[in-house]
Amino acid sequence: MISSNGVTKPFWVNEVYGNSRYGLLSTAIIDQQSPYQKISIINSVSYGTGLLLDGCWMTAEHQECCYHEAIVHPALTTAESVKRILIIGGGDGGTARECLRYSEVESVDLVEIDGLVIELSQDHLPTLGQNVWYDPRLRLIVEDGIAWVRKVPDSNYDVIIVDCSDPVGPAEGLFNRSFIQECRRILIPGGVFTTQSESPEASRKIHLDTVQLIRSLFEYADPMYGWVPMYPSGWWSWTFAAIDTQRYLYPKPNRVNTIIDTCEIWNPRWQSGAFDAIPNSIARVLKND
Numbered sequence: 001m002i003s004s005n006g007v008t009k010p011f012w013v014n015e016v017y018g019n020s021r022y023g024l025l026s027t028a029i030i031d032q033q034s035p036y037q038k039i040s041i042i043n044s045v046s047y048g049t050g051l052l053l054d055g056c057w058m059t060a061e062h063q064e065c066c067y068h069e070a071i072v073h074p075a076l077t078t079a080e081s082v083k084r085i086l087i088i089g090g091g092d093g094g095t096a097r098e099c100l101r102y103s104e105v106e107s108v109d110l111v112e113i114d115g116l117v118i119e120l121s122q123d124h125l126p127t128l129g130q131n132v133w134y135d136p137r138l139r140l141i142v143e144d145g146i147a148w149v150r151k152v153p154d155s156n157y158d159v160i161i162v163d164c165s166d167p168v169g170p171a172e173g174l175f176n177r178s179f180i181q182e183c184r185r186i187l188i189p190g191g192v193f194t195t196q197s198e199s200p201e202a203s204r205k206i207h208l209d210t211v212q213l214i215r216s217l218f219e220y221a222d223p224m225y226g227w228v229p230m231y232p233s234g235w236w237s238w239t240f241a242a243i244d245t246q247r248y249l250y251p252k253p254n255r256v257n258t259i260i261d262t263c264e265i266w267n268p269r270w271q272s273g274a275f276d277a278i279p280n281s282i283a284r285v286l287k288n289d
Contacts (some may be wrong), residue, residue, distance in 0.1 A: 009046050017202055017232040022057065024073045024230065029124060034116040041124045047230060049125055050094055052182050053117070057230045061127045064094050066228045068128075069266040070274070071161060071194055071238050072098035073259060074224060076105075077251035077268075080190025081158045088145035090163035091117035095130020099161075100132050101259045108138050111159075115142040119198070123245070149182040162195035180217050189243045195238040197223060200282055202232035208285055211239050215286075223286075225277045226265075249275060254283045 014023035024044040033039050040052040047202060050060030061199075068246035072095055076082050083106045085099050095183050099108050112118055118140065118147075122133055141148065153187055187193055197210040207223075214221040218241035221274065228236045240248035251268045280284075 011181070013040075013044070013052070014019060015055060015232065017056075020202070021233065022230065022232055024060075026050070026224045030120065032116065032120065032231065034114050035147055036114045039046075039114075039116055041119055043160045049127075050122065051117075051125060051231070052209065055238055056123045059092050059094060059125070059128065060230060061125060062230070063230055064092075064128055065264040066226065067196075067236070068094040069263050070224070070226045070236075071095060071163060071196060073263070074238075074271050074274075075159045075192040075194045075253070076238055076247050077160065077255040077259075078104055078248045079159050079192045080247070081188070081257075083107070084157050084159075084188075086149075086152075086157040086160045086162065088149070088160070088162045088184075088236075089113075089221075090161070091115075092121040092125055092271065093118075093132055095161055096132045096138055097128065098259075099128050099159075100135050100137060101138065101262060102255065103258065105137060110138060111141045111143055111148045113142070113144050117193055118142070124206045126184060139191050140208045146179050147181075149179065149186060152186040155188045158188050160187055160191070160193045162193075164196065172210055177213060177217070180214060184217050184241075184243070187243065191242065191245070192248050194248075195239055198234050200279065201234045201235050203281075207237055208282065209257075211286060213240050214239050216240040217241075219243055220248075222246065222248070222275060223282075224271070224274045226274050 007026050010025045012023045014021045014027040026044040029041040037054045042050050044050050047062040051058040082104050085108045087095050087110045096110050098235035111112040135179050198207045200207045211223050221241035223237050223239045
């Protein structure tokens with residue numbers, strides 16, 4: 001919104017989710033339509049530069065740690081090995097940044113369907129990816145993640161991270177059985193799989209369906225709860241899975257020491273509490289699987 005004297009005034013940028021709105025007072029930077037979705041970059045008063053896809057909040061520079069630390073470190077501090085990492089989605093670079101903090105990581109394949117998300121994030125959200133775009137361990141693959149995992153050999157990755165948007169549009173297929181089955185096939189037995197699994201309040205059915213689906217395909221799977229204040233309801237979840245044991249519950253001290261000084265949110269105590277913070281009503285449903 002431009003005032004009469006030519007000064008841009010902040011206005012409310014809202015995500016409409018069901019019967020609720022979640023908004024930030026912001027100014028627009030860019031709105032661009034890719035072949036897959038509308039990509040919006042805004043400058044919010046509270047959280048700095050942020051990203052929306054098809055009108056849904058994805059991330060913002062002063063709050064992204066709530067999401068990226070939660071999806072990465074419970075997996076990378078606990079997998080048997082972290083040499084080979086796969087990220088599906090994550091075109092803003094935040095998840096790759098957290099993965100590449102570990103010197104043990106030899107390669108990160110980042111498979112993002114929408115190359116424009118990567119391009120605009122590099123240009124307008126440089127604090128998220130930081131220097132990862134130039135790290136030789138990172139391989140950018142602009143491709144449909146569903147098609148990509150079908151081509152990967154068995155037992156190929158130590159950690160698989162599904163950093164996707166809501167289960168609509170280009171991300172819809174990342175929440176179905178065949179995709180999760182392929183992820184299990186290409187995960188090394190000592191590895192960890194993780195995905196964002198929506199809000200247990202705003203998206204209760206999707207959340208429960210996602211956890212139950214993953215539990216039906218992996219020997220061990222558990223949801224972890226935290227907060228991302230800009231997301232619908234502010235209450236969010238990530239689900240971790242493994243083939244051999246609940247290894248995602250037990251961070252390795254040497255890995256903790258590698259990243260603990262760079263984290264704003266994550267530490268082993270926070271992680272333990274986040275896994276334990278399962279609401280009783282959800283625990284009852286999952287116990288009956």
